[in-house]
Amino acid sequence: MAIEVKIPTILRTYTAGEKAVSAEGKTLSALIDDLEANHSGIKERLIDNGDLRRFVNVYINDEDVRFIGGLDAELKDGDQVVVLPAVAGGC
Amino acid sequence: MLTIDQATYDAIVAHAKRDHPDEACGIVAGPEGSDRPERFIEMINAAGSPTFYEFDSTDLLQLYKEMDANDEEPVVVYHSHTATEAYPSRTDIGLAMEPNAHYVLVSTREHGPDAGPVEFRSYRIVDGNVTEEEISIVATLS
Numbered sequence: 396m397a398i399e400v401k402i403p404t405i406l407r408t409y410t411a412g413e414k415a416v417s418a419e420g421k422t423l424s425a426l427i428d429d430l431e432a433n434h435s436g437i438k439e440r441l442i443d444n445g446d447l448r449r450f451v452n453v454y455i456n457d458e459d460v461r462f463i464g465g466l467d468a469e470l471k472d473g474d475q476v477v478v479l480p481a482v483a484g485g486c
Numbered sequence: 487m488l489t490i491d492q493a494t495y496d497a498i499v500a501h502a503k504r505d506h507p508d509e510a511c512g513i514v515a516g517p518e519g520s521d522r523p524e525r526f527i528e529m530i531n532a533a534g535s536p537t538f539y540e541f542d543s544t545d546l547l548q549l550y551k552e553m554d555a556n557d558e559e560p561v562v563v564y565h566s567h568t569a570t571e572a573y574p575s576r577t578d579i580g581l582a583m584e585p586n587a588h589y590v591l592v593s594t595r596e597h598g599p600d601a602g603p604v605e606f607r608s609y610r611i612v613d614g615n616v617t618e619e620e621i622s623i624v625a626t627l628s
Contacts, residue, residue: 404559405583450581452543459543479550480583482511482529482560485538486567486575 398426398470401477409437418476423453424466426476441478442466450481488588488608489622490514490523490562497526499604502566502592505531506599509539510592514562515553522627523561523588531565538577539565562608564590571595572605574616582611588619 397417402410410416416434420426431438441451446466453460454477460468470476494514501510511531514523527549532542541549553559563584567575572593574582582589593605610617 401554403583405585450583452546454543454547457547459547461543477547477550479546481540481543481581482513482546482563482583483533483538483540483581484565484575484578485533485535486509486570486577 397472398474398476400426400430401475403479405480406437406440406478409434409440420470422466422470423455423460423464423468423476426470427466450483452479452481453477454479487620487622488523488562488590489521489624489627491624491627494523494526494562495606495623497528498562498564498590498592499606501528502594502604503597503599505566506594507536507568508534509536509566509568511539511541511563511565513549513560513564513587515556515558516561518557518559521561524627525558536568560584560587562590563587564592566592566594568594568598572607574609574611579611579614579616585612 399415400418401415418426418429420429427438427441455468455474509531512529513527515525515527516522529541529545531539533540572591589609589611591607608619608621
């Protein structure tokens, strides 16, 4: 089971510069653990206190995972996952 | 240094004035690695706030897919401050996630939506370090 995960510029230090990597998992949570196993340090950039970081967006097949179960969102072979940091700020 | 053409500069300022007193935001995309801000893209501030901005998550995905398909990257990420100076706030610095981008800040605090000059400044924000840079406004990008 392989799922393509697109990695944003800021996190490519963990993937040796790769824009996309392959990972496995039946849920987003499992997928992130699998990413961590191969790209140590990346998990902490995605998860804080057991939940997705507020300013990191993750999409499964173009759906924001916040609307489809968050870390429990289910994955299947061939799904495409995109990670994008929010573009945000405030005075 | 940020080199930007007059029309793009004017478009950013016009957007900031139009959305005042809310913060306006957007990007200028360009070919990857070119450092050329070529394609102005106004974004909606999903926060609709005078003190915060955030791209809507669906718009954000659409934007990045489009840039990916065009081999583009965000060369400029801009937003406005409507009551404070054109300098990155602590929040701006903490959330700056595009190490290759020029972060442009426009302040409309002086004239709001009305005619009159704005503060227009540009920064690099990498790993929490802010470096202001010069801006060169040209008639057209050479």
